[in-house]
Amino acid sequence: MRPFIVGAFIFLLQAVSYASTEAVMPIGALPKNSSVKLQAVKEGTRFITPQYEGNSGFLKDVDQNSLYQVTDISGTEDTSDNADLQALAKSSNLVVQKSDLGTNSATCSSGDGTTNCTLTSDVPAYKTGSFNLIDWFLNLFGLGSKPKSLVTPSTGTEVAEADAMAAAMTEKIDSTNRLLNSRSTTANCDEKKFPEVIQNNKTLNCGLKQALEALKKNKDKVNQDKFIFNDFSDGGVMGKMWILNADGSLANVVDKNPLWVSRGEGGFGNGRGSLKTPNGAIMTKAYSPPRGGNIRDGIELLGLEPENKDIHSRGVLLHGWDPYTPTQGCLGVAGSLDTVRHGRSKLGTPPPYLDQLKQGFLKEGGTMIYNFTPSKVKSCQ
Structure with missing residues (x-):
């Protein structure tokens, strides 16, 4: 304990030099x-x-x-x-x-x-x-103030930058919902609740309908009424992870929606050793760390389609990663889970998005994830 106290004292003395950092x-x-x-x-x-x-x-x-x-x-x-x-x-x-x-x-x-x-x-x-150096240091040992979600309302008289951005996001969502709800009742009952950017994009619109059909088809396996729609339609390393309700509307689960998500360096598909991220509908298992293997804090996944049934045996996971680099066939989301050790982050510690999800929305398992990939885009053409 004594070396820790001495080290902590020396560390805290350095805090003054970081006051304007x-x-x-x-x-x-x-x-x-x-x-x-x-x-x-x-x-x-x-x-x-x-x-x-x-x-x-x-x-x-x-x-x-x-x-x-x-x-x-x-x-x-x-x-x-x-x-x-x-x-x-x-x-x-x-x-x-x-x-x-x-x-x-x-x-x-x-x-x-x-x-x-x-x-x-x-x-x-x-x-x-x-940067609050003292809180950062205490967090290394499970102490200190924890970051608040941006969806938490501000109680102070001054509006913090993060709260202002969250308020702007909420206002945008509310105004979009008001616009969609005011449209003609003859519109498709599913489409009118889609996020506007998806509703107005023919390809993404088709992809989300695929996801909703998969959600209905797997209702006996999936126990969450919210699901994840990963837009990998352009086939790039980065995609957008949308968290949506069962009617296709935005779900208020975490402070960013959509999030960035990374795919495997092998592209999309199946096969042991392929380093490919699966196509189509998959499902999360309950979050239960630590697990074995090289990534000890990931969320295990199960395939829901014939072509991706092998992903659990392949070790395909949802885990923390630098969202600007490919994984080894997994889904990578910004969060502290193994990001520093396995990801190739260029600057800084990623926001704790996956950390928030694993302790809440994804904790119990049974959440469907739909990977809308180039092979799924072909069925829309």
Whole structure:
């Protein structure tokens, strides 16, 4: 116990030097085809990633010359995810890594201290903000204040940035629902409750209908009235994980909807050793850590279709991961589960989305996940 006390004392003495430090954490991605304005980050600002670095120190410094501050985003869809990015840009709390803006991901030009880029692929984006070193340290030992979900209402007189973004998201959802409910009653009874971005996209609309049919077909196995719809329709490494109610409407389960989700490096399909993420309908088992294998805190999955019946024996899981890199056939969602050890995260500790899900929505098992992949898209054409 004595070494811990001495170490803790030395650590807390360092807190003063981090008083004005900015933490850098993954928040999402600037979407493909959007236009962004960038500038150098504020001089003299110290950036860190809130990761335990073992023998190399408690925290890792980030070279400010490796970052651009995002000052404006245009050409994005009107979604809550993009609304969050816009809010962070306006509050000077959004950065990207210069190394992510290569010729294969962006076309850029510079002048008068500003860099303008048109993105040709999704580019990882990072949130910056004040960092509570003491709480971070105590959390390593299960102590200290835990992060609150963004859906938790603010009780203070000042509106925090996270609460403001959550309020904007809620307002957007409410206004969308009011719009959908006001439409002609002759509209399809399922479609009118779909999220607007899915409702207005012919392919995604078809995919969600596939998922709803799968939910009905497997009602004797699935015991949750909410389900997950993973949009992997473009076949990329990153997809969007929507958490929806049984009527196709948005479910208020976690503070972001949709989330980013990663697929396997082998693409989509089945077969032992293929490193492929399964197509179609699968189901979660009850969260029961620790489990065996190289990832000890993942959620086991069962296949619900003939072509994906082998996924449990293959060891396909839902687990924490850097959502900008492929898994080994699993589904990866931002969260602390094995992310630092197995993921190849570039900056910071991912938001605890999967940690919130595993302790709530996914805890008891029986949740259907529908992977809408390129092979499933073909049946829509």
